Amino acid sequence: MILYTMMPQELIFPEDANAWNKIKMLNVKGVPVLAEQLDEGYRITRILSSNPFDYLNPELAPGNVIRHFGP
Amino acid sequence: MSDQQPNKEEPKEGNAASALVEKIQQLGQTNVPQLGQDSNIHCLAIVGQIEGHLQLPPQNKTTKYEHMIPQLVAIEQNPKIEGVLVILNTVGGDVEAGLAISEMLASLSKPTVSIVLGGGHSIGVPIAVSCSYSFIAETATMTIHPIRLTGLVIGVPQTFEYLDKMQERVIKFVTRHSHVEEEVFKDLMFAKGNLTRDIGTNIVGQEAVQYGLIDEVGGIGKALGKLNSLIEKYRDEKGKEGLIQ
Numbered sequence A: 001m002i003l004y005t006m007m008p009q010e011l012i013f014p015e016d017a018n019a020w021n022k023i024k025m026l027n028v029k030g031v032p033v034l035a036e037q038l039d040e041g042y043r044i045t046r047i048l049s050s051n052p053f054d055y056l057n058p059e060l061a062p063g064n065v066i067r068h069f070g071p
Numbered sequence B: 001m002s003d004q005q006p007n008k009e010e011p012k013e014g015n016a017a018s019a020l021v022e023k024i025q026q027l028g029q030t031n032v033p034q035l036g037q038d039s040n041i042h043c044l045a046i047v048g049q050i051e052g053h054l055q056l057p058p059q060n061k062t063t064k065y066e067h068m069i070p071q072l073v074a075i076e077q078n079p080k081i082e083g084v085l086v087i088l089n090t091v092g093g094d095v096e097a098g099l100a101i102s103e104m105l106a107s108l109s110k111p112t113v114s115i116v117l118g119g120g121h122s123i124g125v126p127i128a129v130s131c132s133y134s135f136i137a138e139t140a141t142m143t144i145h146p147i148r149l150t151g152l153v154i155g156v157p158q159t160f161e162y163l164d165k166m167q168e169r170v171i172k173f174v175t176r177h178s179h180v181e182e183e184v185f186k187d188l189m190f191a192k193g194n195l196t197r198d199i200g201t202n203i204v205g206q207e208a209v210q211y212g213l214i215d216e217v218g219g220i221g222k223a224l225g226k227l228n229s230l231i232e233k234y235r236d237e238k239g240k241e242g243l244i245q
Helices: A018-024 A052-056 B005-027 B065-076 B095-107 B124-129 B157-177 B182-189 B206-210 B222-242
Strands: A023-028 A031-035 A042-047 B041-051 B063-064 B084-094 B112-120 B135-138 B141-144 B199-203
Touching: A018 A023, A018 A031, A023 A042, A042 B222, A052 B041, B041 B065, B041 B095, B041 B222, B063 B065, B063 B084, B065 B095, B084 B095, B084 B124, B084 B222, B095 B124, B095 B157, B112 B124, B112 B222, B124 B135, B124 B141, B124 B157, B135 B222, B141 B182, B182 B199, B199 B206, B199 B222
Parallel strands: B041 B063, B041 B084, B084 B112, B112 B135, B112 B141
Antiparallel strands: A023 A031, A031 A042, B141 B199
16 A cells, blocks of 8 residues: 655554553663563663763663663 | 773772672672773764654654753763763754754863764754764765755745744854854755755765865764863863862
8 A cells, every 4th residue: 555645654654552651761770771661571672871881781782671670 | 091091990999899898798799790880971872863842653763852951961960971972863853852952062061072974964963063073974964954844835924934033043053063154054955956856955974074064074983082182172271270270
């Protein structure tokens, strides 16, 4: 199906609200990350820190599942 | 930077030993990951779309200004952070949010260096020029085009005037923070025949330097080198101020 329209995609195909709720901003050991909620724990999708060394921490690598988090 | 690293870590060694004993006592193990590493240069990656007042659907990769601004405040506040490297690969986005980030970067008292990798289009242009010194990769591009909403027809003249004012803000900011002349920038913005179905210009690497928009062509090595030399200069100036007082 091809739709020829100038309307933005999200206006024609609205996102389901669940997609929003799944992605959460967490604070893992003082580092802000975006994580996707799984049945058990969270999978890190993106690191939001400005400290370049946080990106070298294997614990915070994107794709990692974290079960316990906190400062 | 590498020369200074050992000096910085020396005083920590005493603490590290006692922390190790503490860890063994508390957790019964020593291999707790070392956290709290500090870098004197912080890095801000501006990727995807710059998200402003409207939240984009989750499949979009965005840079949110409500994330960026507190980070910039923290960078300004933290005495351990001496410089900021801004890495741009953005398609543009919200004008107000982009200008907010640009103004924050421009008013930061610490040295800032920006580097455009891939693309720094649209509202990415003011962000790139807002830093103390700017770099562009040889293959990176920047699209300069007038401000617009969607393809919708503008209903009332006031809307046009509002957009015109907004555009003036972008032009003023860019000409104030880079070496590009207002006339040249406007010519690039309203040029015909360069972009398909739009007016504007797409400038690549070296061209951006020729127009005076960006300071130098270079990559990460050059950018970090420049940032370190700016930090040195900043330290010297600060040291002199201290002596006078």
